Amino acid sequence: MRRFLLSMFLLLGLGCCQTGCWDRFEVEDLEIVQALAVERAPEGRVRLYVQSISPKHMVRSSGGVTSIVSEEPYRNRSIVSDTVFEAIRDLARQSPRRLFFIPNELVLVSEAYAREVGIGEVLDIMERNPEARRIAWLAVAQGDLAALLDEPGRLVPIPSMNILEMIKRQNLTDQFATIRVGDFIELLENEGTQPYTGMVRLIPNEAKLQEEVDLVPEPDLNIEMNGTAVFREDKMVGWLSPRESRGLLWLRGEVKGGRSIKVMDSLTEKPVTLQILHAKTKLRPDIREGQIYIIVDLQVESRVVETRGPLNLGKPEVLRRLEDEQAEVIKAEIEAALTKAQQEYGVDVFGFGEVVHRHYPQEWKEMKKEWGAFFPRVQVGYQIKSIISRTGEFSRPVFRD
Amino acid sequence: MEEMKWMGQWWRKVLRRFKRQKTTPLAANKRPVAPERQRQIYNADELKQLPISRSLKKNLERLKAIFGPSGDAVFRPFRLGVGEPIPAVLVFLDGMTDKTIINRDILKPLILESRQARVEPPGKNVLGWAKESVLTAGEIHTAHTMEEVVTAVLYGAVALLVQGQDRALTLSVQGWKSREIGEPDSEVLVRGPREGFNETLRDNTTLIRRRLRSPNLVLEDLQIGKISHTGVSLAYLKGVVSPDLVLEVKRRLERIEIDGILESGYLEEFIEDNPYSPFPQILHTERPDRVVAALLEGRVAILTDGTPFVLIVPAQIISFLTSPEDYYERFWLGTAIIWLRYLALIISLILPSLYIAVTTFHQGMLPTRLLISIAAAREGVPFPALLEALFMEFTFEVLREAGTRLPRNVGQAVSIVGALVIGQSAVQAGLVSPLMVIVVAVTGIASFAMPAFNFAITLRLLRFPLMLISGVLGLYGLMLGILFIVIHLAGLRSFGVPYLSSLAPLHISDFKDSLVRAPWWAMAKRPVEIAKLNQRRLGRALQPSPSQPGSPQRGPKK
Numbered sequence: 001m002r003r004f005l006l007s008m009f010l011l012l013g014l015g016c017c018q019t020g021c022w023d024r025f026e027v028e029d030l031e032i033v034q035a036l037a038v039e040r041a042p043e044g045r046v047r048l049y050v051q052s053i054s055p056k057h058m059v060r061s062s063g064g065v066t067s068i069v070s071e072e073p074y075r076n077r078s079i080v081s082d083t084v085f086e087a088i089r090d091l092a093r094q095s096p097r098r099l100f101f102i103p104n105e106l107v108l109v110s111e112a113y114a115r116e117v118g119i120g121e122v123l124d125i126m127e128r129n130p131e132a133r134r135i136a137w138l139a140v141a142q143g144d145l146a147a148l149l150d151e152p153g154r155l156v157p158i159p160s161m162n163i164l165e166m167i168k169r170q171n172l173t174d175q176f177a178t179i180r181v182g183d184f185i186e187l188l189e190n191e192g193t194q195p196y197t198g199m200v201r202l203i204p205n206e207a208k209l210q211e212e213v214d215l216v217p218e219p220d221l222n223i224e225m226n227g228t229a230v231f232r233e234d235k236m237v238g239w240l241s242p243r244e245s246r247g248l249l250w251l252r253g254e255v256k257g258g259r260s261i262k263v264m265d266s267l268t269e270k271p272v273t274l275q276i277l278h279a280k281t282k283l284r285p286d287i288r289e290g291q292i293y294i295i296v297d298l299q300v301e302s303r304v305v306e307t308r309g310p311l312n313l314g315k316p317e318v319l320r321r322l323e324d325e326q327a328e329v330i331k332a333e334i335e336a337a338l339t340k341a342q343q344e345y346g347v348d349v350f351g352f353g354e355v356v357h358r359h360y361p362q363e364w365k366e367m368k369k370e371w372g373a374f375f376p377r378v379q380v381g382y383q384i385k386s387i388i389s390r391t392g393e394f395s396r397p398v399f400r401d
Numbered sequence: 402m403e404e405m406k407w408m409g410q411w412w413r414k415v416l417r418r419f420k421r422q423k424t425t426p427l428a429a430n431k432r433p434v435a436p437e438r439q440r441q442i443y444n445a446d447e448l449k450q451l452p453i454s455r456s457l458k459k460n461l462e463r464l465k466a467i468f469g470p471s472g473d474a475v476f477r478p479f480r481l482g483v484g485e486p487i488p489a490v491l492v493f494l495d496g497m498t499d500k501t502i503i504n505r506d507i508l509k510p511l512i513l514e515s516r517q518a519r520v521e522p523p524g525k526n527v528l529g530w531a532k533e534s535v536l537t538a539g540e541i542h543t544a545h546t547m548e549e550v551v552t553a554v555l556y557g558a559v560a561l562l563v564q565g566q567d568r569a570l571t572l573s574v575q576g577w578k579s580r581e582i583g584e585p586d587s588e589v590l591v592r593g594p595r596e597g598f599n600e601t602l603r604d605n606t607t608l609i610r611r612r613l614r615s616p617n618l619v620l621e622d623l624q625i626g627k628i629s630h631t632g633v634s635l636a637y638l639k640g641v642v643s644p645d646l647v648l649e650v651k652r653r654l655e656r657i658e659i660d661g662i663l664e665s666g667y668l669e670e671f672i673e674d675n676p677y678s679p680f681p682q683i684l685h686t687e688r689p690d691r692v693v694a695a696l697l698e699g700r701v702a703i704l705t706d707g708t709p710f711v712l713i714v715p716a717q718i719i720s721f722l723t724s725p726e727d728y729y730e731r732f733w734l735g736t737a738i739i740w741l742r743y744l745a746l747i748i749s750l751i752l753p754s755l756y757i758a759v760t761t762f763h764q765g766m767l768p769t770r771l772l773i774s775i776a777a778a779r780e781g782v783p784f785p786a787l788l789e790a791l792f793m794e795f796t797f798e799v800l801r802e803a804g805t806r807l808p809r810n811v812g813q814a815v816s817i818v819g820a821l822v823i824g825q826s827a828v829q830a831g832l833v834s835p836l837m838v839i840v841v842a843v844t845g846i847a848s849f850a851m852p853a854f855n856f857a858i859t860l861r862l863l864r865f866p867l868m869l870i871s872g873v874l875g876l877y878g879l880m881l882g883i884l885f886i887v888i889h890l891a892g893l894r895s896f897g898v899p900y901l902s903s904l905a906p907l908h909i910s911d912f913k914d915s916l917v918r919a920p921w922w923a924m925a926k927r928p929v930e931i932a933k934l935n936q937r938r939l940g941r942a943l944q945p946s947p948s949q950p951g952s953p954q955r956g957p958k959k
Binding site: 025027059102103 | 760774777779786875881
């Protein structure tokens with residue numbers, strides 16, 4: 001009996017001592033943070049923006065009871081503090097509830113902050129804190145953070161969801177390369193590569209009517225994903241344009257299919273638009289006489305989605321021409337990115353160093369210290385297998401010459 | 402479980418101490434025993450020592466003293482024979498006997514026909530003569546003691562006592578009103594026999610016997626209850642059942658000393674392996690087909706007079722999760738339903754606890770949208786999730802209990818009150834969140850999906866400690882609770898058969914009854930843990946298939 005009581009006591013007693021379950025919170029006492037943004041403040045301080053959701057309004061607006069939501073379902077707060085974590089804690093002065101960061105899916109840093117201060121501090125706290133998720137997306141913001149976080153999206157209730165949804169559909173354009181915080185940290189830790197991530201900016205909304213009408217006006221601004229920020233360690237050093245970003249994604253093997261690719265038939269000079277169905281990239285290093293070569297082994301399969309002018313796609317030789325053209329276009333995209341990264345920024349965002357490391361571990365030991373010097377001199381060769389597998393519902397266009 | 406044993410010893414010790422304190426002052430002023438004549442209380446041992454006297458008068462006096470002022474005791478005196486009529490008397494209980502039979506097969510031959518035929522009863526062996534030549538009733542026994550007479554009369558027999566005989570005849574002419582054999586309310590099937598047991602032991606054994614026309618079906622009779630002498634029948638199939646099991650069941654039943662048995666539940670608690678476990682270790686059913694299926698697997702059924710619920714031992718956890726219909730409908734359906742029940746089992750046990758744990762400790766585990774919905778629903782609810790859940794579960798249990806006990810037409814009112822007041826008003830008043838109502842409702846429905854009512858009750862009970870521990874420790878506590886239950890289950894046995902058997906200990910061949918319901922042609926063997934001696938129940942190669950041209954017809958070997 002005594003043993004039984006003792007074991008029960010131990011069971012419950014030890015159970016209660018375990019970690020992890022002390023911080024008990026009711027759901028409604030939490031302030032659900034959806035996005036976090038950091039920018040530079042004067043005197044070496046940081047300004048933190050936090051966008052959180054008001055569940056009550058969120059549910060009502062999606063429930064469709066009211067057509068025009070009188071109150072926005074989100075709340076933005078901002079505070080200036082010495083460090084990021086201090087800022088998070090200081091927000092308690094402004095928020096009636098406990099800020100809850102686990103659902104946070106988006107981390108924005110302003111371009112100035114990324115260029116001049118470096119995002120190391122943000123990453124550090126993201127990795128150190130159990131409540132921060134490594135699966136949050138990281139993006140560099142151009143322009144006013146407050147405006148970015150307050151753009152009335154209409155289609156989605158929360159402005160940061162705008163950005164998130166665009167990031168999730170990256171493969172439809174491949175014109176920017178966004179990665180998650182965890183992936184960024186991994187790239188940062190890896191000696192053979194440098195990190196990168198996508199950029200966001202505000203642009204004027206061209207669809208807005210110029211004259212005054214009796215309708216609810218279109219918003220003035222649009223959010224747009226715009227190219228890729230390139231980092232050396234945790235500091236942003238340059239920017240890849242949308243076209244160069246495609247080159248980066250090709251080399252990184254991140255092209256999954258979905259984006260369009262415009263080719264020009266070399267014989268008839270007629271443009272044809274293709275859509276990529278599958279793509280696969282493999283990098284293979286080769287060191288010959290001190291020269292480092294990277295061979296890009298690329299397989300791409302696409303289909304014809306649009307032609308301008310008549311072109312008989314039923315003929316195999318036409319398709320062969322288009323396939324060759326496709327390979328050329330891809331090569332050009334890669335070249336553009338390479339030129340920028342190798343000549344202008346000197347930053348190995350493609351992970352060439354890692355590829356060399358894998359295949360030549362011995363040589364890498366010597367090379368890694370001066371990889372910055374080796375990288376601009378790396379020569380890239382191509383082996384592109386380009387296939388156009390489908391031509392759509394019909395082979396001949398409706399129009400004639 | 403070892404702990405349970407300690408708890409039992411401790412509890413007994415406490416009880417003993419309590420009793421001692423209570424009984425000592427009473428024992429001091431013990432009353433003197435009343436004299437024999439005034440007492441008129443007889444126990445079986447005393448009656449056994451009472452012989453049947455040769456004097457009819459003496460016997461009658463004694464019987465009148467025994468049955469006393471009971472209005473239903475009938476003493477019918479008459480005379481046997483023509484020349485020197487011998488006084489005799491019939492003793493029986495009105496209402497327990499079939500009067501037509503008494504008149505036609507006992508009184509008429511004894512009084513009328515023997516007289517008409519002018520047959521003189523032999524002086525010495527009147528009873529033998531009556532038994533062999535006169536009485537046309539079917540079942541006749543000779544009683545040697547008063548106890549036998551009384552016992553027989555109490556179970557609806559007619560006792561014939563004749564002057565000058567130190568024995569008596571008892572004739573079974575039982576005839577009382579009993580409930581019709583109808584469909585059992587507690588186990589309704591869409592497809593399957595519509596017969597259910599009733600309250601009469603003999604009717605119930607008949608239902609089993611009719612389904613198993615085998616001389617190997619044994620129905621052993623026992624009587625349990627010092628006062629009630631309730632008839633209990635052990636049913637098993639010789640050659641299939643393991644003899645040790647029958648012995649063990651008998652041993653456990655025979656050690657019961659109780660005044661009366663009103664329901665098989667009394668027996669259940671006396672013969673369980675672990676009396677403190679919340680889990681039922683004995684299956685009960687109202688369906689004869691289910692009993693027969695169990696007998697064919699090598700189990701033992703315990704039928705109790707006065708209740709339609711028959712106990713089946715041993716029972717594993719799987720037994721409580723199957724319904725006879727699983728085996729009557731096609732196997733795809735059976736398998737799907739078994740899995741549905743497993744899911745329902747898990748839901749009815751842990752869903753409220755999971756909700757509490759996740760919403761109060763592990764909000765990060767929820768998808769953001771769900772988190773928002775929950776937070777919006779809980780906006781303005783004054784209680785923490787734990788209290789809210791306990792409150793709703795409590796209300797639900799009260800409603801269910803009220804709905805079960807109330808007369809059927811009032812029960813509907815209860816369900817309306819429950820649905821409107823609890824479901825709608827509580828939410829509108831902001832006392833509970835609509836999500837909690839959904840959680841409680843889903844849990845309730847899941848527990849209704851359990852085919853065994855007693856097992857569902859166990860789950861209902863265990864839900865509450867699990868909710869408490871999840872409210873204190875979160876998912877960690879929930880896992881702790883589940884582990885505790887699983888450890889307990891793993892140690893539990895029912896008549897020596899591991900409760901989790903076919904899963905732990907693992908018997909792959911028994912998966913045909915647990916993980917899937919295999920088609921009948923594939924269930925070649927009986928459960929491993931139960932039918933140890935006689936495993937095979939099907940012939941070989943019974944799977945139907947089109948016969949190949951040129952090949953002999955497939956089928957069991959002749």
